[in-house]
Amino acid sequence: MSSKNSMNNSSDNSASSSSDLLRSALVDSLQDPTPGTGYAGLTPDVALHQAQLRAGEDLSRSFAFTTRLEAVVAWGRKNALWPLPYGTACCGIELMSVMGPRYDLARFGAEVVRFSPRQADLLIVAGTITEKMGPVLVQIYQQMLDPKYVLSMGACASSGGFYRAYHVLQGADKVIPVDVYVPGCPPTPEAVLDGLMVLQKMIANNQPRPWKENWKSPYDKA
């Protein structure tokens, strides 16, 4: 194990030294013959986790270290988004094309479509949200487990579109926090793919999302 001195050299190389640290801890743990703590019988991510714990002891929670961990996690998250296609209208039909054989969302790791909010982490709002639909959408959003993201597809979901009308919610973001807006009526499948890549970038960069952190259900009476 490297000493703590290497951490104190300068702030510039702290990131690289801590990743070295992580690697050596990981190697240690993989070679550890003790049952239950070594690689034997454990999945790699458990081993990785343990390695991180040990390295963490040494580093006593350095900033650089957590960044690396988050990067690994974010990498996983961004490439395994499970979308819930909330297709209500014409955009939903175009979303079918995005999922379909030609545009093939699977290329971005997001092909596991789940209609149960408990199994999904990306809510794709594709279509007009009416006043009547508002409470349903919020309920679906609340049922999703964190971390969760929302992509609003099309003019209607983003702003009400050209329905400035008595029964149409003027954008899904009136009731739930939206991360990415994809313009178009309907957006071309290419635009939706682009929106997904933007979201992937946000996740990779761990971009802060105050709109989500500060969100409260508009229907909560209390």
Add this chain to the structure above:
Amino acid sequence: MTKLESLKQDLIGKFNIKDYKFIHSVGDDIVEIPKADVLALLRHLKSSGRFDFLMDVCGVDYPNREKRFDVVYHLFSSKDGSRLRIKTQLAEGEAVETATRAWKAADWFEREAWDMFGVKFTGHLNLRRILTHHQFVGHPLRKDYEADAQQHCDVALPIHFDNEEGRDGNVLDENLVPLNIGPSHPAMHGTLRVMVELEGETIRRAGCEIGYLHRCFEKMAETHPYNQVIPYTDRLNYCSAPMNNVGYCKAVEKLLGVEIPPRAQAMRVILCELSRIIDHIVAVGTGGVDLGALTGFFHLFTYREKVYTLFEKLCGARLTVSMTRVGGMAQDAPEGWFDDVLAFCKDMRGQVDEITKLMLENKIFIKRTQGVTPVSAKEAIEWGYTGPLLRACGVNLDLRKLTPYYGYDQLNFDVPVGTNGDIYDRYLVRIEEMRQSIRIIEQVCKNVPGGDYTIRDKGIVLPDKKDVYGNIEGLMNHFMLIIKGLRPPVGETYDATEAANGELGFYLISDGSGTPYRLKVRPPCFAIYQSFPTLVRGTMIADAIATIASMNLIAGELDR
């Protein structure tokens, strides 16, 4: 003797026709009657066999009139294709007897008229809101309701059913299991909501709630110039958007009294039939998915993409094409487009054979669909079924044959009909219709007429861009038409086309201004879906899912 006169002769002695007004205008027959006679007249017209369909019931609001509301009944005869419009006037707070006592089809249409205008129908068991949410106050299609006055809804309705004679729909049976499906459910296409009471897996009572996609189409139409309504029509049945464009423009053209040039007619026919194919692709493909057969979906959607590519070539958009204009098309087809269409047809023909094997000859598919929720021809007519679902029951009714438009009578094609009216037959008819559409397209594409793609009436169609920028006359015409707008003469008309799901009707009233005074859409699946609770009673829950899929409900036109 015209049909209207013969009707008049028939009614003499039976009704007090002194108070009746018989009008023939814009090619339509209209009878205005006092409200007390409505039900009796409807019953008479039905039992005498003159009219077998009640196509639509709707309201119209004239706030400055003494009796403010019109209630309008649209009748249709499948024998000779004749239509009759019955109108009656109601003052605020007045009620008319419900037409559900004559035709079951009136059920949801009357609920809608109540929701939109607040006209009452005595004897209707379920006169509650249908399109707007339950916390909505007021009636949005009244002229004094602001188009953008939104009202929020903060809670979804709990499980409820329709009231029946002597039974309150809100009281659930304690011995049964209530189950809510949708609107966010894969089999409910995102916007339908079905509630059932189960005994084991058998449905004892079912109900549906619609309106989750009520986007106020009709109000939007009243607040936009005629040509700007076209993009809204795209979004009615968005699986076959061009057909709605065509249906709407055809109605406006009828009111204007203009006929579009042969080339525009040919292009419209091609667009319509291409749309019919992709609409059926979605119906069959997603219908398979709802039964657990995913392969057909991926297979078929490849071909839908090809049609979208054709649309894209034609106008730049894939789904919402807005390709027609009042008076013709927005632009001519690019060079070689018709050849591309022909090439697609050749491709698609083999594909239809393949899908026949994949679905219709598939043992599991047959077991899941044959004999499930059959509808008899009589029942279907009673409910107001049209299109493939009606034909699946063995009724040979296709507006393209019965009242041909755009030269359909010159074309060679067959109308497939089923025998049992069950789910299997519905798919059978749809798949065969794809073949027939291919036939039609090939015939039209092989000799597309030359000439202009639109009429050139200065008061209807904008001049070419080169004229607008090139000479003062063109610039003036453009300016006038934009400022003044396209203004059909005062009057009203109902016009219907055979859309992918059945009769798509537009009832258009003009007060001579630049926006429609009232535009009522008669969406085919609205009439069909109202039969659902009756149809699935006593069946298994899985069959209900298959039934809903086979109805091909498109929320855009269902809820408008």
